Amino acid sequence: MPAKAETLRIATYNVHLARKGPGLLLRDIVQGNDAQVRAVVQVIVAAHPDILLVTEFDWDGTNAALSAMQASLVAAGASFPYSFAARPNRGMRSDVDLDGNGRIGGPGDAQGYGRFNGQYGMAILSRLPIDAGAAQDFSTLLWRDLPGNMLDGAHLSPDAVAVQRLSTTGHWDVPVTLPGGQALHVLAYDATPPVFDGPEDRNGRRNRDETAFWLRYLDNTLPWPAPEAPFAILGDANLDPVDGDGRPDALLALLADARVADPRATSPGGAAAGRADDKGDPALDTTDWAKNRTAARNLRVDYVLPSSDLAIAGAGVFWPLPDDPMAAVVAAASPHRLVWVDIILP
Numbered sequence: 001m002p003a004k005a006e007t008l009r010i011a012t013y014n015v016h017l018a019r020k021g022p023g024l025l026l027r028d029i030v031q032g033n034d035a036q037v038r039a040v041v042q043v044i045v046a047a048h049p050d051i052l053l054v055t056e057f058d059w060d061g062t063n064a065a066l067s068a069m070q071a072s073l074v075a076a077g078a079s080f081p082y083s084f085a086a087r088p089n090r091g092m093r094s095d096v097d098l099d100g101n102g103r104i105g106g107p108g109d110a111q112g113y114g115r116f117n118g119q120y121g122m123a124i125l126s127r128l129p130i131d132a133g134a135a136q137d138f139s140t141l142l143w144r145d146l147p148g149n150m151l152d153g154a155h156l157s158p159d160a161v162a163v164q165r166l167s168t169t170g171h172w173d174v175p176v177t178l179p180g181g182q183a184l185h186v187l188a189y190d191a192t193p194p195v196f197d198g199p200e201d202r203n204g205r206r207n208r209d210e211t212a213f214w215l216r217y218l219d220n221t222l223p224w225p226a227p228e229a230p231f232a233i234l235g236d237a238n239l240d241p242v243d244g245d246g247r248p249d250a251l252l253a254l255l256a257d258a259r260v261a262d263p264r265a266t267s268p269g270g271a272a273a274g275r276a277d278d279k280g281d282p283a284l285d286t287t288d289w290a291k292n293r294t295a296a297r298n299l300r301v302d303y304v305l306p307s308s309d310l311a312i313a314g315a316g317v318f319w320p321l322p323d324d325p326m327a328a329v330v331a332a333a334s335p336h337r338l339v340w341v342d343i344i345l346p
Helices: 024-031 035-047 064-075 158-163 202-219 249-256 268-272 327-333
Strands: 007-017 051-057 082-084 122-126 171-177 183-190 231-236 302-306 312-317 339-344
Touching (some): 007 183, 007 302, 024 035, 035 064, 064 122, 082 171, 122 171, 171 202, 183 202, 202 249, 231 339
Parallel strands (some): 007 051, 183 231
Antiparallel strands (some): 007 339, 051 122, 082 122, 312 339
């Protein structure tokens, strides 16, 4: 059942549960003694979303880790009987020197950076039925085929251009059936960080275009028809509109688009952790990177953006103040914070 009779809570959470080898996340969940996994479960239970996208969650082909996480959540008091996860581009071999280092086969030569197939994947958990048969996975779209892309200048070889997909992790349209029978289209993604490259700014260009994908999708300029409202775009854009590195023009256009609502979710913890030289409002931040990186600043990189036809009842970032008992749990779970938006059911 929804968290409230008249509302639905939609959330995204970069759980930071990618492991260094296949099967290790499943092991950590099943054994039940991994402190980080337990903290992630506590955060999700406390936030009580109805629909949740988790990013940086290893995919294993049979969704064994995802099923184990569902079981752990049930044991903690949060039931998500429905789930969706498709093979991510992370760790998928390309057999081409995508990163231009003169070698083939490293994690930078995967369609999305990954040491093994499925590392840094993503998944949707839901209390409401998911129409998996109607779900669309756009992750095979080549970067060169996105209208208005910024591929030129990224210095990819012709062989790389011929195979390089746009999605670092994936782009999905997953319908969830609302209580009244209408479908809510969950538009999910997890973009590459716009750093860890060279002066060609390959990752910055790709990061920009991964968000631009949604503008093109809504514009009906892709091979797939635009989604019918209502919808919600959610995930880790790995980009702040005003602070940090990257090319924010597509993100700013999406946030300003009349078809999309930006609830500007905030938290007291983010506000308290701000820096004097922040350009943006630190209350909007969704990462606590500064805690472990001396030169880093906290950023707003995780988003829940409902379609503008949906009435919003509330929004927030699950980031309590330091004196809150949950603060230590939140910090132990992930450097990212869960972002939620409550919509009034149509």
